[in-house]
Amino acid sequence: QSALTQPASVSGSPGQSITISCTGTSSDVGSYNLVSWYQQHPGKAPKLMIYECSKRPSGVSNRFSGSKSGNTASLTISGLQAEDEADYYCCSYAGSNTVAFGGGTKVTVL
Amino acid sequence: QVQLQESGPGLVKPSETLSLTCAVSGYSISSGYYWGWIRQPPGKGLEWIGNIYHSGTTYYNPSLKSRVTISVDTSTNHFSLNLNSVTAADTAVYYCARVWSSGSYAVYFEYWGQGTLVTVSS
Numbered sequence: 001q002s003a004l005t006q007p008a009s010v011s012g013s014p015g016q017s018i019t020i021s022c023t024g025t026s027s028d029v030g031s032y033n034l035v036s037w038y039q040q041h042p043g044k045a046p047k048l049m050i051y052e053c054s055k056r057p058s059g060v061s062n063r064f065s066g067s068k069s070g071n072t073a074s075l076t077i078s079g080l081q082a083e084d085e086a087d088y089y090c091c092s093y094a095g096s097n098t099v100a101f102g103g104g105t106k107v108t109v110l
Numbered sequence: 111q112v113q114l115q116e117s118g119p120g121l122v123k124p125s126e127t128l129s130l131t132c133a134v135s136g137y138s139i140s141s142g143y144y145w146g147w148i149r150q151p152p153g154k155g156l157e158w159i160g161n162i163y164h165s166g167t168t169y170y171n172p173s174l175k176s177r178v179t180i181s182v183d184t185s186t187n188h189f190s191l192n193l194n195s196v197t198a199a200d201t202a203v204y205y206c207a208r209v210w211s212s213g214s215y216a217v218y219f220e221y222w223g224q225g226t227l228v229t230v231s232s
Contacts, residue, residue: 003155034217038156045205045222046156052212057220089156093217097161097169101148104155 004029004090004102011108012080020105022073022090028100030071034093037066037075040104041086049088050075077107085109112136114206114223122200122230128193132206132223139164140184144209144216147180147191149202150225157202161209161216162189169216196230203227 005023012018022029022037029035035053038046048057050066053073063084065076073092077084090102118130132145139145147159160170162180170178174193182189193200204226207219 032215034212034215036218038219045225046219047222048218048220051210051218091156091158091217091219093215097216098171099158099217101156101158 006102006105009106013110017078020075028092028094032093035073036091038089112221116223116226130191133188145189146207146209148205151202201230
């Protein structure tokens with residue numbers, strides 16, 4: 001089981017759209033539509049933002065969207081706002097009842 | 111509203127056992143769902159430790175499996191984490207969470223505790 005690969009940082013100006021990638025393998029991201037994304041503000045617990053690659057839990061803004069192609073999942077934040085500045089983690093089912101997280105991406109709103 | 115609260119020693123000596131408990135309120139563990147532990151070393155990313163079902167079925171991160179035990183006590187509505195032979199590398203904020211399943215796959219951490227920092231040091 002290996003960690004999924006995310007860029008260390010992504011930045012954008014208010015109102016812009018940004019996309020965070022999450023690259024796994026054919027043993028995890030590529031084999032299952034079971035990718036989730038979490039938002040974590042400093043000193044806080046993570047919050048589930050996307051599940052099953054592209055679905056949003058109740059209460060999550062529709063500015064957040066997810067997708068997957070092959071071994072790579074993506075999280076797009078549209079209409080970037082100051083409150084979106086946080087760390088974002090992807091997570092995938094990795095077989096044999098295990099899960100793996102990505103290394104995390106720090107989003108900065110310029 | 112489901113709430114989770116971690117508790118346990120904030121300081122553990124190297125080679126000893128780290129023991130944490132997660133108290134669940136607003137939902138009865140015996141009613142279902144998996145329950146999980148995740149940790150985050152200071153300034154680093156999230157690492158899944160393991161999940162437990164209310165029946166006691168457990169699944170662990172292969173990299174920690176030899177040192178981890180997760181148990182559940184439905185009578186008191188809490189579940190616990192034991193991690194033995196700890197080193198400084200086990201210093202982290204430890205979170206407990208309720209795990210939401212997609213079909214038979216317990217993969218989504220929907221409710222989280224606030225986390226508790228455990229430092230391994232002599």
